[in-house]
Amino acid sequence: MINAKHKKYLLLAFTKTFEGMRNNKGGPFGAVVVKDGTIIGNRYNSLTS
Numbered sequence: 001m002i003n004a005k006h007k008k009y010l011l012l013a014f015t016k017t018f019e020g021m022r023n024n025k026g027g028p029f030g031a032v033v034v035k036d037g038t039i040i041g042n043r044y045n046s047l048t049s
Contacts, residue, residue: 020044
C-alpha cells in the first residue's frame with residue numbers, strides 16, 4: 001500500500017519525468033532517491049537515442 005509519504009515521492013518522480021519530456025531531454029524516466037525520509041536526489045534521464 002502506498003502511504004502519503006511515498007505518494008509525495010512518486011509524484012515528484014512523475015514531475016521529473018514530464019519535465020524531461022517537455023524539454024526534449026529524454027524518455028519517460030524520472031527518479032527520486034530518499035534516505036531516512038529525506039530526498040537526497042531527483043532527476044530525469046538525459047538519453048535521447
